[in-house]
Amino acid sequence: MTGEYKILYQGGTGEIVEKKSRFIATTKPVKSEEEALAFIEEMRKKYWDATHNCSAFVIGRDNKIQRCSDDGEPGQTAGKPMLDVLLGEGIHDACVVVTRYFGGTLLGTGGLVRAYSKAAQEGLLASRVVTKKPAKEIQITTDYNGVGKIQYIAGQMDIKALDSQYTEQVVFSFLVPLEMAESFISKVTEGTNGRSQIEEKSCVYYGISEKELILFPESLEI
Known part of the structure; x- marks a missing residue:
């Protein structure tokens, strides 16, 4: 499977008050059950x-x-509503703990479900959620005549350059969304009249958060 999916990238803390009860939600990215239990x-x-x-x-x-x-x-009034928030938001690799300080007024089962759900949502709002997308690293070697055309194609397709080296020839390294890789290669080949050397490198996951490009360490199999 190589589709995109959302993860909790950076945890945060949010808080709500319901009838004088404080609900403090703290989130953290987790990769294993052991990490979650430790948190x-x-x-x-x-x-x-x-x-x-x-x-x-x-x-x-x-x-x-x-x-x-x-x-x-009471059963099904706290943990399950919080879990439903995570699943409903489609967020993976995430743990949320909602801490309650009782304010003296009972909320009832419906009130508890709403409070814990709302608190979990506040915790997520204070966190960074990133959509991990599959991409392929593509390296292109060209002479200087092909530079402008390659840069134009990449710009038109909003493809990020990871690196560029200018020596006797020019070597670009691009991060190309997986679904665009075939089209990008075809356009570069046509645009440079087949004179560019194109090498498909590793397939990886990437994400963009707050205009920051994030490369995830694990590779993926195609």
Whole structure:
């Protein structure tokens, strides 16, 4: 599978107040159940005096691992609504802990579901979510006559240049979205009259967040 999917890239903290009860949502990227459980324990220690520390996490691009905990709240009123928020947003590799300080007024089951859901959403709003997209690194070697045409094609297709080296020849390295790779190669070949040497390198995942290009370390198989 090589489609795009969303991950929690950077955690954050959000807070809401419902009838004087404080709900503090903290999120963190996690790659394994062990990482998620360690984070949950970390939050328990940080908020040791809280009434509840409820949690939910999803791991894997197919959500192979899904867990949630009500931590003493009535069944299905905390962890499950938080898990539903993660799944509803389509976010993977994420853990959220919602800490509650009881304010003295009971919220009822419906009120708890709404509060924990809203808190989880606030936590995500304070986080950085990145869409991981598949791409191919394509290296093009050309003479100086082909430089302008290649740059024009890349600009028209909004393809990012990772590197360029100018010596006797010019070597470009482009990050090309997987679905555009064939078209890009075809246009460069035509635009330079077949005089460019084109080499397809590794396939990777990338993302863009706050105008920052992010390359993820794992490669993908095509």
